[in-house]
Each structure stands twice: as structure tokens, then as C-alpha cells.
Amino acid sequence: MSVEFCGLALRHPVINGSGTFDAIAARRAFGEDLAASFPFSAYVSKTITLQPRDGNPPPRLWEASGGLINSIGLPNKGLEVYLREDLPQLADLLGLAADGAAPGAVPLITNVMGASAEQIAELLGACDARPEIAAIELNVSCPNVKTGLDIGADPRQLAEVLRAVRGRTSKPLIVKLTPNTADVGACALAAQEAGADAVSLINTLRATALSPDGRSRPRRPWLGGGTGGLSGPAIRAVALAQVEAVAARVAIPVVGMGGVQNARHAQDLIDVGATLVAVGTETFRDPGVGARIAHELQEIMVGR
Numbered sequence: 001m002s003v004e005f006c007g008l009a010l011r012h013p014v015i016n017g018s019g020t021f022d023a024i025a026a027r028r029a030f031g032e033d034l035a036a037s038f039p040f041s042a043y044v045s046k047t048i049t050l051q052p053r054d055g056n057p058p059p060r061l062w063e064a065s066g067g068l069i070n071s072i073g074l075p076n077k078g079l080e081v082y083l084r085e086d087l088p089q090l091a092d093l094l095g096l097a098a099d100g101a102a103p104g105a106v107p108l109i110t111n112v113m114g115a116s117a118e119q120i121a122e123l124l125g126a127c128d129a130r131p132e133i134a135a136i137e138l139n140v141s142c143p144n145v146k147t148g149l150d151i152g153a154d155p156r157q158l159a160e161v162l163r164a165v166r167g168r169t170s171k172p173l174i175v176k177l178t179p180n181t182a183d184v185g186a187c188a189l190a191a192q193e194a195g196a197d198a199v200s201l202i203n204t205l206r207a208t209a210l211s212p213d214g215r216s217r218p219r220r221p222w223l224g225g226g227t228g229g230l231s232g233p234a235i236r237a238v239a240l241a242q243v244e245a246v247a248a249r250v251a252i253p254v255v256g257m258g259g260v261q262n263a264r265h266a267q268d269l270i271d272v273g274a275t276l277v278a279v280g281t282e283t284f285r286d287p288g289v290g291a292r293i294a295h296e297l298q299e300i301m302v303g304r
């Protein structure tokens with residue numbers, strides 16, 4: 001079951017989706033056992049930005065049929081506090097030594113997002129200096145302050161930004177693509193050509209919900225942020241199609257995610273070309289789901 005991914009030796013191919021499993025909070029809730037039997041083979045942090053963000057006003061969630069629309073708005077403490085306060089706690093609970101050495105430990109992937117090449121360069125440079133961080137995932141579902149267009153939505157813009165920042169880190173760089181684009185395969189190829197070591201997808205699909213009070217005029221959006229992102233089983237078929245399209249275009253490893261609830265869903269993504277599978281929304285129902293899926297995957301592979 002062990003997998004080599006961007007130079008990291010992982011125990012199995014199941015990791016968490018960024019923003020859906022807070023390891024520090026999980027340790028508070030589930031105790032030290034969490035560290036001893038961590039459910040994922042690598043841990044992806046939620047998105048960290050240069051400055052702290054409060055996130056969107058409530059309501060932040062809408063339960064859709066077979067899924068969830070979230071408008072959390074990427075609240076986080078900002079880069080400085082993440083590095084000072086969260087990183088040592090994460091290193092401790094994942095079993096990482098101070099120099100980042102990780103025999104038997106769970107490698108840490110830090111997810112970052114910036115609104116310009118300058119911001120992203122600063123985030124990558126700061127992460128590069130920290131040995132506890134094994135790899136960086138760059139969330140490109142962020143409007144560019146200059147163009148207003150999501151950085152990852154246009155292959156040319158994505159390549160331009162990546163070329164400008166790639167030199168700021170020698171750590172593996174995973175580009176988390178946006179699914180809200182016309183040609184995700186072209187974006188993945190642009191990322192590869194601009195120096196990405198891997199791509200991950202899919203992020204949430206842009207979605208909205210109207211206030212349940214159908215009589216009010218004009219109808220109001222329910223979510224405080226106006227729109228949100230759809231995740232969970234409702235997006236699984238879209239994820240499979242996009243992962244297949246991307247894997248057919250690039251030679252670098254692909255991390256597939258979107259609606260995975262069990263090993264068969266994970267196996268589908270692997271069969272269309274994913275090297276790793278990430279689980280997001282399902283962890284809200286079962287925080288130990290990563291370990292369960294890894295175990296079930298092994299049974300499927302033995303039976304093949």
C-alpha cells in the first residue's frame with residue numbers, strides 16, 4: 001500500500017482534503033490516540049494566507065442533496081501565527097523531529113493561497129525555510145488582485161504566476177487546481193510546464209442557495225458570503241471526469257478528490273490516473289475515514 005509521492009514515502013494513498021480536518025482540534029477532541037493512529041498518510045493544512053482572515057459572515061453552510069455548500073471564506077490566523085503557533089503543534093502531533101526528519105511520521109503539506117505572484121512568493125519562501133513542512137500545496141482558487149480572474153482559471157495566467165514564484169522553494173509544489181474553469185486539462189498542463197511537481201483536484205464547485213423563505217422579494221442568497229462551494233457525493237462524478245481529463249494530459253502525479261466516501265470511490269480515482277486520493281466532506285461524518293478507506297483499498301488490491 002505504500003506510495004512514493006514527490007519524493008515522500010507514504011504508508012498508503014489516502015490523505016485529507018485541505019480545510020476539512022483540523023488536526024489540532026481533532027487532538028483536543030479525540031486525545032493522544034489520534035497521533036498514534038493518524039488516519040491519513042500525509043496531513044494537508046487548511047489554506048494559510050499572508051494576513052489573518054476572519055472568513056465570511058454566517059450562515060456559512062447549506063446542506064444540499066448529497067452534498068454541502070460551504071461559504072466558510074478561508075478563515076485563518078495568517079502566515080506568521082501559523083508558523084509560530086500551529087506549526088510546532090502540528091510537528092509534535094504528526095511525530096516530526098525539529099529538523100523535519102520523519103521516520104515513521106506523517107509528512108506535513110502546508111496549503112497556501114495568495115492574490116498575486118508577490119504574495120504567493122512570500123508564502124512559498126516562508127514555508128521553504130521550515131524543515132517541518134514536507135511539501136506545499138498552492139490553492140489557486142483565488143481572484144488575482146490585478147485581473148479579478150481566479151488565478152487558476154486561465155492556463156496562461158496560471159503559468160505566468162507559477163513561473164514567477166517557482167524559484168522561491170525547492171520543496172515539492174502541488175498546485176490545487178480550480179474546477180471552475182473551461183478546460184481543467186489545459187490548466188493542469190500549464191501548471192506542469194511552469195514547474196509544478198504535482199496537481200490536486202477537485203476543489204469545490206461554485207454554487208449558491210437561496211433563502212428558504214420563498215416569499216421574500218427579491219429572493220436573497222442564504223449564505224453570508226453570497227455564493228459558496230459544493231462538495232461531497234454530489235460532485236463525485238464531476239471529480240472523476242476532471243481527474244481523468246487531467247491525468248491524460250500530465251506526466252506529474254495527480255491527487256484526486258471530490259465526494260470520496262469509501263474505497264470503491266477512491267479506487268475509481270486511482271483507476272483513472274490518481275496517485276493519491278484525498279477525503280474531505282466525509283471526514284465530518286467519520287474523522288477516521290482515511291484509515292478505513294486505506295484498509296478497504298488494500299483488500300480490493302489483494303483481491304485483484
Ligand SMILES: Cc1cc2nc3c(=O)[nH]c(=O)nc-3n(C[C@H](O)[C@H](O)[C@H](O)COP(=O)(O)O)c2cc1C
Pocket residue numbers: 017018019020046047068070072074111139176201202203204230231232233235257258259260278279280281282
Ligand atoms: C468546509 C470546507 C472547507 C474547505 N477548505 C479548503 C481550504 O481551506 N483550502 C482548499 O484548498 N480547499 C478547501 N476545501 C476543499 C476540499 O479540500 C476539497 O477539495 C473539496 O471539498 C472536494 O472534496 P470532498 O468532496 O471530499 O469534500 C474545503 C472544503 C470544505 C467542505
